[in-house]
Every structure is written in C-alpha cells, then in structure tokens.
Amino acid sequence: MSADGKGGQAGGDTTPLRIGVAGLGTVGAGLVKLLRANESIVADRAGRPIVVTAVAARDRTRDRGIDLAGLTWHDDALALAHDPDIDVVVELIGGAEGIARRLVTAALQAGRPVVTANKALVAIHGAELAALAERAGVPLTFEAAVAGGIPAIKAVREGLAADRLVRVGGILNGTCNYIMTAMRESGRAFADVLAEAQALGYAEADPSTDVDGIDAAHKLAILAGLAFGRPVAFSSVHVEGIRAIDALDLTFARELGYRIKLLGLARRREDGIEARVHPCLVPERAPIAQVDGVFNAVVAEGAFVGRLMLEGRGAGEGPTATAVAADLIDIARGNAVPVWGRSTDGLTQVEALPRAAFNEEYYLRLNVHDRPGVIADVTAVLRDYGVSLRSMLQHGRAASDDPTVADAPSVPLVLVTHRTRESAMIEALARIAALPAVIGDPAMIRIEAG
Structure with missing residues (x-):
C-alpha cells in the first residue's frame, strides 16, 4: 500500500505506516502501548512497521501511562486530517456528532484512510461515510466498534x-x-x-x-x-x-x-x-x-x-486496541473491502419492521389482588385477543379472613404464552392493566430460543 493509503502494498516496501490517533483515553493509550509492545509481531503481519507519529487530545498534562515524547501533538483533532506526516487517521473520540464526525468526514474527503471504534457514528452516519470513502478510494474500517476484541x-x-x-x-x-x-x-x-x-x-x-x-x-x-x-x-x-x-x-x-x-x-x-x-x-x-x-x-x-x-x-483497553490494530494491519497490506460489503451505488438505508410486527412467545408478570376470579378475568382478555397460554405460575396465597375484600393482599402471577403477534399482546396488556384486580403495570419479556 502506498503512503497515501490508496494503493496496494509495493513489493518489498517497508516504509512505516504512519498513524495519527485522535483521543487518548483508555483505548487510545492502549493502542499506543500495543503497537509498541508488539512492534515486531505487527510489522511482520502488516508487511511493514506501523508507528504512531501524531496524537490529538484535550489535556496535555494528564498521565496516560505512555511516553508521548517525539510525537506531534495537535490540540485540534481536525488537524490530523491534513497532517502531511500521517497516512491513516484513527478516531477514538466517540459520539455520533461533533468533532468525531467532523474529523472522520474531513479525513475521508482529504483521501485519508480512517479507522474508528465509534459505534454511534457508524450506526447513524455509516451510509453517508461509506459513500465518502468510496468516492475517495480509501478504506473506512471499524472492527473495534462492535464487541471489542471479538472479530x-x-x-x-x-x-x-x-x-x-x-x-x-x-x-x-x-x-x-x-x-x-x-x-x-x-x-x-x-x-x-x-x-x-x-x-x-x-x-x-x-x-x-x-x-x-x-x-x-x-x-x-x-x-x-x-x-x-x-x-x-x-x-x-x-x-x-x-x-x-x-x-x-x-x-x-x-x-x-x-x-x-x-x-x-x-x-x-x-x-x-x-x-x-x-x-x-x-x-x-x-x-x-x-x-x-x-x-x-x-x-x-x-x-x-x-x-x-x-x-x-466486548470492551476494555486490550481487546478494543487489538481490534483497532487489526484494521491498521489490513490497511497496511492493502486489504480493503466495501464498508457494507458491497458498492454504495444506489445503496440506501432500510427501515426495520415496527414492533407490532414481532411474533414471539411472551413471559408476563402481573401483580394482582389475591382473590377468586382474577385468573379468569386475565385469561378472558388474552382469549379475546387470540393469545394462547402455555404455562402459569402463582405462589404464596396470603392468609385472609375474607379474600374477596378490596384490600386483599397482592401476589405475583406469571403467564407464559404461545407464539403470538406483538400487536395483539400490546392491546391485551392495556386491557389487563385496566382490570381492577391488577396492581401497577404488567411486565412483559419476550422469549427467545437462544
């Protein structure tokens, strides 16, 4: 890969890949430590050395447990996008907006490859940033944005x-x-x-x-x-x-x-x-x-x-820094794939199905007055909305001289349904919550096969 980050690795080229790191928190400091501690391993697997040449962070006085001597320090992270001594920008600031978004956008527009651990940025603006990266012909990678050290x-x-x-x-x-x-x-x-x-x-x-x-x-x-x-x-x-x-x-x-x-x-x-x-x-x-x-x-x-x-x-200094370094190794070797696995030509975001369209089994927990007829009232509502019960749990019928009185003690009632459409469950729960014997809002948790 050429120094501008656009081409493949030249035969026998051992020119270091120079990176600028924006954000020296846990992950940023961890990345510097990892690249130094595993210098020979990284160089061997990347086909060339990978070195940090510049950093950007707000507080120069903070002790981060790493030696920053000899590195260029930018108080304004945006300067990394145009620093001539940087081949790749690593964004570890976080947040979907603000300086993180501006830096990644500016770096891609300047033709600089970008590595980020910023899940919010990619989740919300990933389609737009992928188009920028494709037009510039440079990678945008984010292995560290999901599940830390898990690839x-x-x-x-x-x-x-x-x-x-x-x-x-x-x-x-x-x-x-x-x-x-x-x-x-x-x-x-x-x-x-x-x-x-x-x-x-x-x-x-x-x-x-x-x-x-x-x-x-x-x-x-x-x-x-x-x-x-x-x-x-x-x-x-x-x-x-x-x-x-x-x-x-x-x-x-x-x-x-x-x-x-x-x-x-x-x-x-x-x-x-x-x-x-x-x-x-x-x-x-x-x-x-x-x-x-x-x-x-x-x-x-x-x-x-x-x-x-x-x-x-899924988080922490070591696992996340390892994922960032893996992206840097890919860039050093010229291994680039489209951001979403395909060209962005005509690529648009898709809306997820609404909650009402879900179709699951459900766990319901109700707090009810402990008196006769309560279960019949609840199951009648479920029947009206086509919800079939698979099992039921009820424990601890409190002692009372007259369990039909209004201040009868309350007990939890747990119901497990067969698979049903969530739109029916939403309406049924609204009706159940309004029953005189039901105290507070029912709890509903979906059941997955795992």
Missing part, C-alpha cells in the same frame, strides 16, 4: 460473505450482561448492582447509554447492515433497556428453566428486517445463556453455515 465485523462481512445470513445479534453490551448476571446470582435489586458496576468501572457515572440499550442498538444496527448488505436506519431499531427488570423476574425465569439476557436481534424476514434490542428469556442450557459477566457474544446464522457464536470481552 465480529470480519466474521459477518468477510468470513460469511458467500452465505445468505438470516439472523445476527447476541449479547452486545458487557455492562448490562454483568448487571443481569450479578442480579441473578445475588438476588439483589437493579439499583444496587448498578452502583456496584459503577464502583468497579464497568458502568459510567451516567449509565443511560448502556442500561437503556442504546449502546447495544448501535452495535446491532451495524451488524444488521453488514449481515444483510445494506445499512439499517438506526431510528427504526426498537430499543428497550434493563431498568424495569426485577429480581423477581430472574427468580421466576430460573424456575421456568430460563435466564434473562439483554439481546440485540436482527432477522431477515420475507416482509422486511427485524432489528430490536430488549431483555429476553433464553433457555438456561442454550450456549448464549452461559455467557456471563462482562463478556459479549455475537451470533450469526446462515442458510449454509448454520449457526455460529463468537464469545469474548
């Missing part, structure tokens, strides 16, 4: 390129997976485990992006676009987080033979593409149910390959 991008876009993929997704957020694992093992409430995750550094001070499912949705949108050959509009992805999961749900799930996981799921259907993130009950013996703690798992299923699962650490 999910390569597996889906390149390793499975010859197959027609019908399903992709998995456990895409380690913070949520840690919280769900700890809640299940300890019986503690969400708020308590979240505080622990923050203390351990697994969750941010503002955990919303993780626990509300946004981070997983960014990654799912990217995987779906790669799997199905065209970017999925992020705004159409259905997203639910884990805040509403109660420790009681984990207990009932165990009794029913399930575990609860936050999953990102994308499926190719005859009528369109499903793309959704939400908690799911999965059979406890399913491989993905065994993925615990901060680990991620990416699942892909094709007509010929069948189902495969990749598991590993």
